[in-house]
Amino acid sequence: MKKLAGDKSVLSFGIRRMHPAISPMIDRSAYIGGCDGVSSLIGARTINKNPTGTIPHALIINMGGIENAVKAFDKDIDENVPRIALVDTFEDEKFESIKAAEAIGQKLLGVRLDTPASRRGNIVDIAREVKWELKIRGFEHVKIFVSGGLDEEIIPKLIEAGVDGFGVGTSIANADTIDFAMDIVEIEGKPLAKRGKYSGKKKLFSKLDNGSVIFKVEESNKEFKEAGFKESLVPIIKNGEVVYKEETPEEIRNFVLSQLKEIDEI
Amino acid sequence: MKKLAGDKSVLSFGIRRMHPAISPMIDRSAYIGGCDGVSSLIGARTINKNPTGTIPHALIINMGGIENAVKAFDKDIDENVPRIALVDTFEDEKFESIKAAEAIGQKLLGVRLDTPASRRGNIVDIAREVKWELKIRGFEHVKIFVSGGLDEEIIPKLIEAGVDGFGVGTSIANADTIDFAMDIVEIEGKPLAKRGKYSGKKKLFSKLDNGSVIFKVEESNKEFKEAGFKESLVPIIKNGEVVYKEETPEEIRNFVLSQLKEIDEI
Amino acid sequence: MKKLAGDKSVLSFGIRRMHPAISPMIDRSAYIGGCDGVSSLIGARTINKNPTGTIPHALIINMGGIENAVKAFDKDIDENVPRIALVDTFEDEKFESIKAAEAIGQKLLGVRLDTPASRRGNIVDIAREVKWELKIRGFEHVKIFVSGGLDEEIIPKLIEAGVDGFGVGTSIANADTIDFAMDIVEIEGKPLAKRGKYSGKKKLFSKLDNGSVIFKVEESNKEFKEAGFKESLVPIIKNGEVVYKEETPEEIRNFVLSQLKEIDEI
Amino acid sequence: MKKLAGDKSVLSFGIRRMHPAISPMIDRSAYIGGCDGVSSLIGARTINKNPTGTIPHALIINMGGIENAVKAFDKDIDENVPRIALVDTFEDEKFESIKAAEAIGQKLLGVRLDTPASRRGNIVDIAREVKWELKIRGFEHVKIFVSGGLDEEIIPKLIEAGVDGFGVGTSIANADTIDFAMDIVEIEGKPLAKRGKYSGKKKLFSKLDNGSVIFKVEESNKEFKEAGFKESLVPIIKNGEVVYKEETPEEIRNFVLSQLKEIDEI
């Protein structure tokens, strides 16, 4: 996702799709995996960040319209909070965007299109049209954000249409289950395993090769290390002591991003 | 199309899709084929009807909004002209419909959704939502019309969502070409035809059978007439005199509609 | 799954496929949804049951073969624990089944085929062959259990082959995410909702109809109740008091099973 | 079509497939689009050419065979009219071709295969066989023309089989309808357009780029002209005077053919 978005920002909106017991972990995983921010308070805490968001539909409905909502928000909210207006509440995205821009001018950082499914004929065309209409009226500085049902297919098209950022939920909130098993492979040093399992204790080595991770089961330590492989499993507890230095989400994320550059396709 | 729409009205919007030299014929054919009205002046003249239509986008844009446009139209236009408001100009269909209904109340006959493709996520859902919102505010009398890219697939779904009428253009404005040929099949009464053509003069008979028209080439006149077949080709000119009584579009259309009742599927 | 298995037993083996934070809930949900037992200690506790299982591969590997393992288990383990032998460790399922049956005879309740993927050409044929071989040697009482990668496709075929019970993991351990949203639909009693949402407070009614649950948004309470609909949402907390009597997993499961009978297909 | 045929000749046989009111325009369009000739009198007049054709089936049937027909035609018809024989009337294309060639020898310009659908197993094989049979008998000068249901798929195969020219009808006689609309985009110089339309008056620029025409809406006149774009719309009437010099069909056709050379694929 982040790979596709390039230098555009991607926020995790995934927290409300799964059981609350694992929601904060979803936000944390989204951040580690490359998202630029998260939207839940508790998820943000797991990564030592502030949560991010936009002026909500609720405010616009209560204030009776986008202009009032944007002006009120701009008047009362700490000026460090970015002014991003949701522009699909009552009117068409095009006209709500123009109204939001005309209401607070240069202070409007961006507009967010969260168009409901029944109006989402071609969100790429809508985004392109909103950008054109803002520009022809002198609001080239207003960024375009899009959210709602985004996936890997549509993000490249939206980037091409000039979109500046994305809010992604469902498509990063779940993952396929991974089958695995624990098995006995040696009895007191002698290799022995059930049918379908390879006998003998093994070491797992991996290296990044031409944009994809390859794993090999050890055949000769030395030969493998020369070929650039690293042992994949590292000790966490030794003799009752934690010997593993935990990395911060920031460190893990930077490692992921550094790897993304070497990967060709997702 | 008319078969699918049942007792709902269908208007022909097909005239502007083809070469102007055959446009009036398209409107006439649409009427004969079951459409309830046509939208062009010259097409209407071929069937001795008044053209029909709705309050146009141009008026709404010039008047600055749906409320002004509806009120002005209601004030100045002959009261025999039905008040039907296009509700997709500036704002969402839902809110423009409410505004149009609140502007002239019981005098509003209907609203027309001509939603642009980029906003047409699910026009069936939009129509159902507009109907709900009008009803919850007491405007159950307002009819819902839909136009724009309609075809045989979507009309049954729209009827189920409570839509009352349709404007259909492109999907009835063209037809597949039909291959045909003229061939010599007899020389002075003796059957002779090139390869691939059946020799001998023939008569064509047809009858409506279980909902589809079947054609047979004459084998014995008498036997065929007893089986309910009628000769398909009738003389138009005999000895220089026109012997065929031309039917009005109305008569042809009524014949078509009477046949539609016997047809199972299209 | 339970619907397909009919009166055959189905055990949940799903717990190890997902994040441990929600594993016990998976076992509980599997039981509620119709599984006859669960395999994890903590999952079993959530439903007040004993966990169930079979003689493991580990014992067979350590004892050096199925005969020793079955005999030792039979000698030392509480006789209330059913004797079910895993028969795919060293030899072919057919011969390990015969050996297990010959080792403890009538005391063997069943054999479990957990055949590894690389040997699983046609598990239905293997199960049918094992059943034949046990029967031709006089062990008709031995039940056949199958586990490993089972899904809705294969269970009916296994039942037809004479299998008596199933262990199901991955295919019931996950679920599709469900999109939902919270929205403002009224301001102080007046219906108002953003584009794409229906205005006005609603009540949700449902009833079981011809084997599938149908939902309707209230139009008239009275009319709905006469048609057999029940309100779908019930109060849980009123004035700070919990007014909802929690049902036991047993009660929920029985309700689910009673509904399964009325459902035609899954 | 012409692109595929290369230096082979292509005639338009499209006129009888559509309504007679637009038939002459079809012939004119076919010629402009690259066809080398047309077959109808009135179509030919629109392009200031003579219509072209072959000895018809009717003559062959009336004369009782290909030999008589070819000889009679050769005897009585102006020698400027090319002798091209239709060779699928009574006998197989192979034998009628041989008879036509033997009848008038060097004066036979070509034969035309208009094989009926029921005999058209593999028209490419038939054409190749006819060419072989003519050549083995010393009539290498006779050209092979094919007509009847030709399309883009089969023409390259026919060229490879040695065919010298084509008569194409149905597949160039119709075109998909093009959706378009007229819209208000400015009110007295201020940009304003309905939802789904881009506000503001625009200029359309185009250029031929790597074999396909690309269109751009003006952003900066100057920048566009430097990039090789030309304004696509030109004035036809100014102050009541026609200011546009109409081009002859010949000039337009030459322009089209010059563009075809730069186009890679159709």
Added chain:
Amino acid sequence: MKKLAGDKSVLSFGIRRMHPAISPMIDRSAYIGGCDGVSSLIGARTINKNPTGTIPHALIINMGGIENAVKAFDKDIDENVPRIALVDTFEDEKFESIKAAEAIGQKLLGVRLDTPASRRGNIVDIAREVKWELKIRGFEHVKIFVSGGLDEEIIPKLIEAGVDGFGVGTSIANADTIDFAMDIVEIEGKPLAKRGKYSGKKKLFSKLDNGSVIFKVEESNKEFKEAGFKESLVPIIKNGEVVYKEETPEEIRNFVLSQLKEIDEI
């Protein structure tokens, strides 16, 4: 094939497609399987029949045309040999059929269409056209035979077009290989078989049930016989004596045809 053809005749033309060592057996198998005749001398001998065929292309080419060939054949060949003319040699099937019929009138039993692939656009249409042209000229008695690349798909369409008989070669000349194996299943009365094979000596029973043959392995002789099953394997040699009475091809074929009546679909 015979099932599809109903009371129409089907000849086996299959002998030349396979290795000559098994060709006679192909003709014999075709006859047993329902074909009405075979075309090779040696194949015919295996079934005690005369081979059947038609006037060959070779005669027509040598005689210079269909009329000469038919007349010569009719003059010199034993009058018990049916006069069936191949009508695709030089001219179109339509005209050669007419010429053959006009040459010997009532003595012409039928015409055979063996149209080459390159002319076989729609052999069903050709057959229907030939039948029409013969009938319109008073030759209703001439039967239509078709050969060349026939399969199960096209035969029903040809029957509907009025075809009276078929010559079928390639599509009945080969068969899929059937995998089978010989295995040890008992050692001195004790059931024992390798993995994947069922232990113990078995008897095979079969019966015709609702149009398809079902096989069962014996479980109880008595029960099976009451259910209408018959033992599928019968002794051929006992104590060195042949105890099996061989049936004639005629008897086997009649048995097959009697079964065909009970079979619904092939």
Added chain:
Amino acid sequence: MKKLAGDKSVLSFGIRRMHPAISPMIDRSAYIGGCDGVSSLIGARTINKNPTGTIPHALIINMGGIENAVKAFDKDIDENVPRIALVDTFEDEKFESIKAAEAIGQKLLGVRLDTPASRRGNIVDIAREVKWELKIRGFEHVKIFVSGGLDEEIIPKLIEAGVDGFGVGTSIANADTIDFAMDIVEIEGKPLAKRGKYSGKKKLFSKLDNGSVIFKVEESNKEFKEAGFKESLVPIIKNGEVVYKEETPEEIRNFVLSQLKEIDEI
């Protein structure tokens, strides 16, 4: 098949799938086509070779297990016969392979996996696992052979898994029928052929070109020979004398193998 197997050995097991009248020819053809050996006595005689095979299931079943069978075979059979053990009779391939290797050590040439279909989940994984288990116990010299349902798809994967040889039956035991015909193409030197056939006597030339054989009908002998074409048809009998020197299967096979090297793909 041989092309895919490269320097691995391929044996023909095809003889029992077809009619016994042509079985020896199948073995001969398999050998000529590149197989390294055949398994039937009579097939082997056609190529002057000894038939090859492995220790059969029957011996293992009669001896009560793989160890006894391997030891007995090793003790009593001529030491020139290679010791290859079938390892899928009673136990898993993995354990029977280990037992066979432990029974006669260095004298075991190889093991053959003839796994029954119902256990053949992933024969590639099984082969790889057997190889690993033999190697980890010091039996790297034991070759792996696989048989049973092998085709072009799976052989490359098996080679990659380390398999050393293959036994192939069904997939090389049959061939598609080839349509061909005999036709008159000249009458006393004058070209004449029926519709769909090319007139005139022809010579057929062929050459191997870029890995595929191309055929050309003679146009000019000289020109063709310069382009490297050779006449494809050679005289076998001249004036009653056999003038063709028959090649041995060995010679033909060597010719085929030499051609295989120049062919890119099969």
